[in-house]
Amino acid sequence: MGGEKCYNTPMNALTIVHETVKRFAHAGGVCVDATAGRGYDAAFLCECVGESGKVYAFDIQREAIDSTKALLASRGFKATVIEDSHANMAQYVAEDSADVIMFNLGYLPKGDHRIFTRFDSTRQAIESGLKILKRGGLMSICVYYGGDSGYEERDALMPYLATLDDELYQVITVSFTNWKKDPPYPVFIIKN
Numbered sequence: 094m095g096g097e098k099c100y101n102t103p104m105n106a107l108t109i110v111h112e113t114v115k116r117f118a119h120a121g122g123v124c125v126d127a128t129a130g131r132g133y134d135a136a137f138l139c140e141c142v143g144e145s146g147k148v149y150a151f152d153i154q155r156e157a158i159d160s161t162k163a164l165l166a167s168r169g170f171k172a173t174v175i176e177d178s179h180a181n182m183a184q185y186v187a188e189d190s191a192d193v194i195m196f197n198l199g200y201l202p203k204g205d206h207r208i209f210t211r212f213d214s215t216r217q218a219i220e221s222g223l224k225i226l227k228r229g230g231l232m233s234i235c236v237y238y239g240g241d242s243g244y245e246e247r248d249a250l251m252p253y254l255a256t257l258d259d260e261l262y263q264v265i266t267v268s269f270t271n272w273k274k275d276p277p278y279p280v281f282i283i284k285n
């Protein structure tokens with residue numbers, strides 16, 4: 094019966110996603126950042142796969158693409174950064190090849206809040222991503238809602254995810270049950 098436990102890492106959507114992704118991403122693996130934004134998740138994925146791995150990052154905004162390339166360069170990472178909708182990711186990434194696909198929904202931090210992820214393209218991207226994902230691979234979706242991006246995407250996304258075939262996929266949603274102010278939350282999809 095030891096001493097006190099020390100909780101140094103806060104339990105929030107970002108830390109839970111990163112800790113979970115680390116279980117699925119490995120050196121030499123293939124990972125996709127479906128929403129590159131400022132490049133922090135792409136950099137995290139580059140760290141997970143190492144020099145022998147491969148990271149693809151998608152965003153529709155030139156500002157996000159430039160930010161991501163600059164952040165990766167400043168940290169000495171290489172990734173394929175693509176200015177296109179994640180709905181088209183199957184045109185760039187081979188089927189059954191990815192260990193991890195990350196989505197971080199919402200708008201570009203410190204960017205234009207009128208441009209944010211929308212259910213129609215997010216759904217297409219999830220469908221493409223599930224083809225790209227290896228069996229045993231992980232898709233993470235960090236759901237941001239409220240504020241300038243509203244509730245429409247979340248309200249359409251959650252019923253859609255509930256329709257995914259439970260023989261093929263496990264869908265796990267993390268709920269911050271007593272948190273107020275619309276906390277972002279992670280959804281994980283594991284391909285059986």
Ligand SMILES: C[S@@+](CC[C@H](N)C(=O)[O-])C[C@H]1O[C@@H](n2cnc3c(N)ncnc32)[C@H](O)[C@@H]1O
Nearest residue numbers: 128129130131132133134152153178179197201
């Ligand atoms: C919350 S930010 C992502 C944050 C990012 N992962 C990071 O580490 O900085 C969401 C991003 O999704 C992008 N986005 C919106 N619709 C998109 C689409 N259809 N395809 C790809 N990216 C999209 C936005 O431009 C924005 O940069």
